[in-house]
Amino acid sequence: xxxxxxxxxxxxxxxxxxxxxxxxxxxxxxxxxxxALGYVGKPDDALDISQDAFVNAFRHITDFDTSKTFFPWFYxxxxxxxxxxxxxIRRLCEDSIDAMAGQEDEIPLPVEAxxxxxxxxxxxxxxxxxxxIRRLHPKxxxxxxxxxxxxxxxxxxxxxxxxxxxxxxxxxxxARRALRRELERLGVEY
Amino acid sequence: xxxxxxxxxxxxxxxxxLTDAEILRVENHLKECRECSLELxxxxxxxxxxxxxxxxxxxxxxxxxxxxxxxxxxxxxxxWILTSLGAILLASYGLYKILAKxxxxxxxxxxxxxxxxxxxxxxxxxxxxxLRERLFLxxxxxxxxxxx
Numbered sequence: 001x002x003x004x005x006x007x008x009x010x011x012x013x014x015x016x017x018x019x020x021x022x023x024x025x026x027x028x029x030x031x032x033x034x035x036a037l038g039y040v041g042k043p044d045d046a047l048d049i050s051q052d053a054f055v056n057a058f059r060h061i062t063d064f065d066t067s068k069t070f071f072p073w074f075y076x077x078x079x080x081x082x083x084x085x086x087x088x089i090r091r092l093c094e095d096s097i098d099a100m101a102g103q104e105d106e107i108p109l110p111v112e113a114x115x116x117x118x119x120x121x122x123x124x125x126x127x128x129x130x131x132x133i134r135r136l137h138p139k140x141x142x143x144x145x146x147x148x149x150x151x152x153x154x155x156x157x158x159x160x161x162x163x164x165x166x167x168x169x170x171x172x173x174x175a176r177r178a179l180r181r182e183l184e185r186l187g188v189e190y
Numbered sequence: 191x192x193x194x195x196x197x198x199x200x201x202x203x204x205x206x207x208l209t210d211a212e213i214l215r216v217e218n219h220l221k222e223c224r225e226c227s228l229e230l231x232x233x234x235x236x237x238x239x240x241x242x243x244x245x246x247x248x249x250x251x252x253x254x255x256x257x258x259x260x261x262x263x264x265x266x267x268x269x270w271i272l273t274s275l276g277a278i279l280l281a282s283y284g285l286y287k288i289l290a291k292x293x294x295x296x297x298x299x300x301x302x303x304x305x306x307x308x309x310x311x312x313x314x315x316x317x318x319x320x321l322r323e324r325l326f327l328x329x330x331x332x333x334x335x336x337x338x
Contacts (some may be wrong), residue, residue, distance in 0.1 A: 018261065022261075025256065025257050025260060029253065030253075033247075033248075037245060043246070043248060051256065051263065052263075054260045055260055055263045059264075109245070110246035111244065111245060111246060112243070112245075113243060113244075115242050129239060129240060129243065145245055148243070149244055150244070153207065154207045165207075169198035169202050170194075170197065170201075172201045173201050176201070176233055176236060179236065180232060190239035
């Protein structure tokens with residue numbers, strides 16, 4: 001979908017056309033999922049929250065300025081929902097400190113290998129990297145997922161997150177250092 | 191630790207995202223700076239370790255149904271709005287009828303009528319207050335806590 005087609009679709013959405021919104025959803029559902037997964041870490045929650053974000057976006061589509069690109073605007077809605085979700089989880093953890101505290105971060109991010117014929121050592125490494133990524137700060141996790149695990153270019157990341165390429169690089173630097181620290185903490189050799 | 195400028199450039203260099211001029215600058219710097227060379231080597235190993243990994247995606251069926259889930263939620267919202275609106279209208283009408291009967295009836299003692307009036311006025315004041323607060327929240331930036 002070209003930027004002009006996207007703009008036309010959004011204009012139609014503003015008139016309440018849900019079929020036009022389906023095109024927007026088709027275009028952005030996977031990036032939305034990656035971003036949400038970066039924040040919340042669990043696939044089911046990421047799917048649910050990303051769908052909620054689209055529902056909210058459609059509800060407030062009249063506020064959207066069509067001279068701008070859709071995703072950065074949508075991203076702020078998505079991020080807000082992810083933060084609310086994380087705050088809710090945090091409150092739950094505070095309510096039952098012994099039962100839940102820290103356990104969330106121990107669930108590894110689900111990663112798969114492009115090459116299915118992997119040795120047990122490689123599988124173990126993959127599991128541990130998934131666990132280290134899960135322990136990162138959401139903002140760090142987000143950029144690691146986009147760059148390392150989805151191979152998005154800097155330009156694509158910049159467009160998705162609505163930030164300059166220089167910021168992409170500096171965030172990536174911080175995230176990679178944090179990931180290295182986590183891997184060291186877990187005693188992972190790579 | 192490498193200085194800020196080279197930190198970011200190292201990332202671009204590692205991911206092959208720099209211009210020719212920037213590549214030249216980084217390579218010249220790397221010849222002189224052992225710290226940056228080590229840092230780059232570490233990052234290269236990290237990138238190598240995650241090279242053939244991808245986020246596990248939900249199966250195709252879920253993506254096929256993705257839109258229909260959203261559509262259902264949108265539709266359900268309209269259903270809820272209409273249901274709520276209908277309930278409010280009917281409840282208001284019923285309340286009006288009951289009040290009219292009590293307040294206008296000469297058989298009901300004046301103290302009871304006064305009590306009912308106070309109750310209704312108090313409830314209206316609370317509803318207006320809540321609505322005003324909601325309207326204020328709606329007008330203010332809903333995402334102001336989000337920092338880019």
